[in-house]
Amino acid sequence: MLTMQSLTKTYVTDNVQTHALREFNLQVNEGDFVAVTGPSGSGKTTFLNIAGLLETFNQGTYTLDGQNVSALNDKQRSKVRNEKIGFIFQNFNLIPDLNLYDNVDVPLRYRGFNAQERKRRIEQSLERVGLAKRMQHLPSQLSGGQQQRVAIARALAGEPRFLLADEPTGNLDTKMAHSVMALLTEINQNGTTIVMVTHDPELAAQTQRNIFVRDGKVSETTPELVVTDKIAV
Amino acid sequence: MFGYYLRLGFASIKKNYILSLLMVVAIALGIGASVSVVTVNYLMSSNPIPHKSDQLYYVQLDSWSPHEPAREPNDPPDQITWRDATNLMAAGAAFRQTASASSGAVIEPNDADVRPFMASIRLNFADFFAMFDTPFLYGSGWTDAEDQARRPVVVLSKEINDRVFGGENSVGRSIQIAATEFQVVGVMDTWQPVPKFYDVTTGAFNDTEDVYMPFYMKQELQLSNGGNTNCWKSPEGEGFEAFLNSECVNYQFWAELPSEADKNAYMTFLNGYVEQQKELGRFERPLNNRLSNVMEWLEYEEVVADDAQIMLWVAFMFLFVCLVNTVGLLLSKFSRKAPEIALRRAIGASKQDIFYQHIVETACIGLLGGVLGLVLSLAGLEGIKLLYGDFMQNLVKLDLTMVGFAFVLALISSILAGLYPTWRACAVAPAAQLKS
Amino acid sequence: MNLSYLELGPMWRALMRNKVGALLIAIQIAVTMTIVLNSISIVVERDKMMQRASGLDEQNTFYLTSTGYTSDFNAQNTVTEDLLAIRAIPGVVDAIQLNAIPISGGGWSMSLATEAGPDVEGTGTAVYMVDEHGLETLDLDLIAGRNFTANEIRWRQAAQPDWPETVIITEALALTIFDNVDAAVGQTVYIGNDEPMTIIGVIDQLQAPWVGWNNLEHSMLSPENMAFNSTRYLIRTEDGERDRLMPIVEEMLAARTSGRIIRNMDTLTATRDRSYRQHNAMIKILLTVIVCLTLITALGIVGLASFSVQKRIKQIGTKRALGASQASVMRYFMLENGMISTVGLVLGTGLTIGLNMLLVNWFNLTPLDWMYIPIGVISLLIVGQIAVLGPARRAANIAPATATRTL
Structure with a gap:
């Protein structure tokens, strides 16, 4: 599903080079639910951004669903994000001026679906997160947990193969966090591959695979799970 | 997608409606000011007779004082003397030619209900009508023979025909002008060249005259001098004839010269004429004759008022400030939208999508500004008409060209103003704004 | 004095990180200054021009044209009788026949020289043909010499080229020709190259017909009535009587003689x-431009400053939490605006002078008085400060707790 080989990403700020990722290797298989943990500044977010095609990298190869993404231009990358990847963010990132319906509609517009298809998908995905009745509400009228559910609905509406979650429960209280986690687990069980970045070990423990990132490298894996450090070519 | 962008654009405009209003008003004011001032300048500098402006030549002869030029540094006077006007007509060296002058006299209508009134007169030769393509409602101009025979014939303007004959076909009827009975040979249709190129001496944007009569009527009826009369020496002797034979200039002379060869030949003729006059003791200055076609002549006479040009500059700078204002506001607005843009990018919008979305929003503002600007330019032109009165009345008509210009100007300037902010919006890195 | 609390250094560096936004305001201010100052310079010049007095009793003076059109029209008799009749009307101070109306745009000019001859350079002057009632009707004061007497007035026939023997000139004309008013009286000047006229009096002020003429104050009075079929009468009335008398005079003249029309009556x-x-x-157009432009620039500053405040809510909250007072937050925004304005105004000073040089060059305008520049700079600084006041006050009202809240 997702293969990263010797990925290196450096930032240059004020003439100082910072390695965000170095020789980063990872393989995620179809149907995995992977938790990525690590301390602040370890490269978790950079990994997620690269995995989600939000950022480019300097060296190495990244293959997503059998496609080498480093060769893609902006338009093709946007298409991949739109069709194959769903994003869930810590701060939800809903557009405050749009109601729930229109928020979920955003990716579908770029997908080019017709109005009927969009309507079907929006209603279906909002139904799935239990917010079908509040379609006309604005994000500000919802609780944090509900907002995150809308974000999940938005991610699901395009029926992506691959879901990227960045601290999805970071802004939520424990109860809400649990329900969001339960929803993600259910989605995973229905066949969607999920990679989740978190700093919460308890949350990580609820997934099949845990990856620990430190200094831009996958330096440790949870013993009970099989994670390749070096991939056999 | 266009509909979607349009909806997003209007939603965004509505969200910051005070700011959007400010942008729309700024663009509208800039456009309004520019379009109204450009209209005035455009009409002032327009070609009044485009199809033959390069075949009609204004004649200048340097008959001025040997001690000083008529106009610094060494320009001939802008009109010619009676003697030269009639001599050039008698020579008839051009394809067509006419001397012309303005005057005034009282018209006494036969109808007792219409009181006698003062009418402005254009004195000219038969060729005048053909040279300047004057439109006729009834009849036509007079003939060369009637010029030579000094026949009291007259061509009426539409306005005078309406006033004196109630708009009927008056050709063949008689009319009392300057205590003399004239016969109407033609009635002109509305004719108002802008600028009034054939005589700009008393104002390039004045109304055309009330009636047209043969040039020699001036001598026959001792008609008064209209326009400007300039003399470098006093007439010798007393009376009207002495004045006509003086070195005072009060007459314009136009020649129609279809080709460059004709023009050169006519110049040679003029120089020969002046040489011959020098032998008679006139034309004491060095040979300095000029032929200017219509546009050259209008430029020489500087018919585009300085104030109009100053206003043109001010208006364009004003538009520039309005645009810079819009750029700044859009930039801020779009920068506030950075998180939304980043999100859209993350969930699949390409740079192109973002670009279209924002350029549509910008164009909406531009179009609204353009429409309002057009309304403002109409108001501006009304204002100019009100402030300037008669002087501007022929110069404040918004034609289709200018309406088109207004829209193009609005669209181009707002898209130009929106381009940089839009480009910056597109450059938002999708990853940067998603974490807070 | 320690200015470190003003945070000028950090403020400048922060501005440099948002160069484009700041630069846009600076450019806007610069061009606004350029337009406003040059426009004001033109407005002041025009206004000064419009304030010049013609020398006449303008409020109580009107004129009309009488045009005889029949072949048997007797101009000389008509003029003589018309004037007697007009002067007899109660409320009329005096009336004259006049060849041209001051400041009207149309008239006669001649050249006067102190020597005869075609190659002598003369001084251009407007010519007014008046009788002995001229001074009273035109409200002129004699400052030297004497007025015309009734028997000095001659009749000028149509197309008659010669001139009377005496002349009265304006002070300005006397000063141009002789450098001295008293020395002018009794002198001979030559009109039209070689005809002598003796100056018998000097009057205070009378403008020529052409308001754009360089020699606007050069006028001469020539003692003559005109036997022209078409001629003008100028009538001076007692205070406040003008509007009442205009139709009365018009009707009286129209009724007196047939075969003529009375037209172009005007004040x-x-x-x-x-x-x-x-x-x-x-003047009106430029004033409108100045007002609109200043408003737009000010509103632009308000808009941009509001954005900048909104963008920095968290940052301001943090500052407040770290101990910044409301006053210092306000001061920050005011100073920031001042800094941007200063850059704009420095740029604007250059542009103002540049445009003025172009305008002077192309359109012969009077160069800008340098005093306008400091006045313009200070005024626009104040406009900027007023514009930024609202957003700055809003910034100052941001609660320190904002810093700890996630938005």
Whole structure:
């Protein structure tokens, strides 16, 4: 599903080079639910951004669903994000001026679906997160947990193969966090591959695979799970 | 997608409606000011007779004082003397030619209900009508023979025909002008060249005259001098004839010269004429004759008022400030939208999508500004008409060209103003704004 | 004095990180200054021009044209009788026949020289043909010499080229020709190259017909009535009587003689308005531009400052939490605006002078008085400060707790 080989990403700020990722290797298989943990500044977010095609990298190869993404231009990358990847963010990132319906509609517009298809998908995905009745509400009228559910609905509406979650429960209280986690687990069980970045070990423990990132490298894996450090070519 | 962008654009405009209003008003004011001032300048500098402006030549002869030029540094006077006007007509060296002058006299209508009134007169030769393509409602101009025979014939303007004959076909009827009975040979249709190129001496944007009569009527009826009369020496002797034979200039002379060869030949003729006059003791200055076609002549006479040009500059700078204002506001607005843009990018919008979305929003503002600007330019032109009165009345008509210009100007300037902010919006890195 | 609390250094560096936004405001201010100062310079110049007095009793003066059109029209008799009749009307101070109306745009000019001969350079002057009632009707004061006497007035026939023997000139003309008013009386000047006229008096002030003429104050009075079929009468009335008398005089003249029309009756105040109309229009248009432009620039500053405050809510909250007072937050925004304005105004000073040089060059305008620049700079600084006041106050009202809240 997702293969990263010797990925290196450096930032240059004020003439100082910072390695965000170095020789980063990872393989995620179809149907995995992977938790990525690590301390602040370890490269978790950079990994997620690269995995989600939000950022480019300097060296190495990244293959997503059998496609080498480093060769893609902006338009093709946007298409991949739109069709194959769903994003869930810590701060939800809903557009405050749009109601729930229109928020979920955003990716579908770029997908080019017709109005009927969009309507079907929006209603279906909002139904799935239990917010079908509040379609006309604005994000500000919802609780944090509900907002995150809308974000999940938005991610699901395009029926992506691959879901990227960045601290999805970071802004939520424990109860809400649990329900969001339960929803993600259910989605995973229905066949969607999920990679989740978190700093919460308890949350990580609820997934099949845990990856620990430190200094831009996958330096440790949870013993009970099989994670390749070096991939056999 | 266009509909979607349009909806997003209007939603965004509505969200910051005070700011959007400010942008729309700024663009509208800039456009309004520019379009109204450009209209005035455009009409002032327009070609009044485009199809033959390069075949009609204004004649200048340097008959001025040997001690000083008529106009610094060494320009001939802008009109010619009676003697030269009639001599050039008698020579008839051009394809067509006419001397012309303005005057005034009282018209006494036969109808007792219409009181006698003062009418402005254009004195000219038969060729005048053909040279300047004057439109006729009834009849036509007079003939060369009637010029030579000094026949009291007259061509009426539409306005005078309406006033004196109630708009009927008056050709063949008689009319009392300057205590003399004239016969109407033609009635002109509305004719108002802008600028009034054939005589700009008393104002390039004045109304055309009330009636047209043969040039020699001036001598026959001792008609008064209209326009400007300039003399470098006093007439010798007393009376009207002495004045006509003086070195005072009060007459314009136009020649129609279809080709460059004709023009050169006519110049040679003029120089020969002046040489011959020098032998008679006139034309004491060095040979300095000029032929200017219509546009050259209008430029020489500087018919585009300085104030109009100053206003043109001010208006364009004003538009520039309005645009810079819009750029700044859009930039801020779009920068506030950075998180939304980043999100859209993350969930699949390409740079192109973002670009279209924002350029549509910008164009909406531009179009609204353009429409309002057009309304403002109409108001501006009304204002100019009100402030300037008669002087501007022929110069404040918004034609289709200018309406088109207004829209193009609005669209181009707002898209130009929106381009940089839009480009910056597109450059938002999708990853940067998603974490807070 | 320690200025470190003003945070000028950090403020400048912060501005440099958002160069484009700041630069846009600076450019806007610069061009605004350029337009406003050059426009004001034109407005002041035109206004000064419009304030010049014609020398007449403008409020109480009107004129009309009498045009005889029949072949048996007797101009000389008509003029003589018309004048007697007009002067006899109660409320009329005096009336004259006049060849041209001051400041009306149309008239006669001649050249006067102190020596005879075609190659002598003369001084251009407007010519007014008046009788002995001229001084009273035109409200002129004799400052040297004497007025015309009734028997000095001759009749000028149509197309008659010669001139009378005496002349009265304005002080300005006397000073141009002789450098001294008293020395002018009794002198001979030559009109039209070689005809001598003796100066018998000097009057205080009378403007020529052409308001744009360099020699506007050069006028001469020539003692003559005109036996022309078409001629003008100028009538001066007692205070406030003008409007009442206009129709009375018009009807009286129309009724007196057949075979002529009375036309173009107008007041001198209307004539002034017409002659200065384009200047008046220019003043109004430029003032409108100045007001609109200043408003737009000010509103632009308000808009941009509001954005900048909104963008920095968290940052301001943090500052407040770290101990910044409301006053210092406000001061920050005011100073920031001042800094941007200063850059704009420095740029604007250059542009203002540049545009002025172009305008002077192309359109012969009077160069800008340098005093306008400091006045303009200070005014625009104040406009900027007023514009930024609202957003700055809003910034100052941001609660320190904002820092700890996630938005």
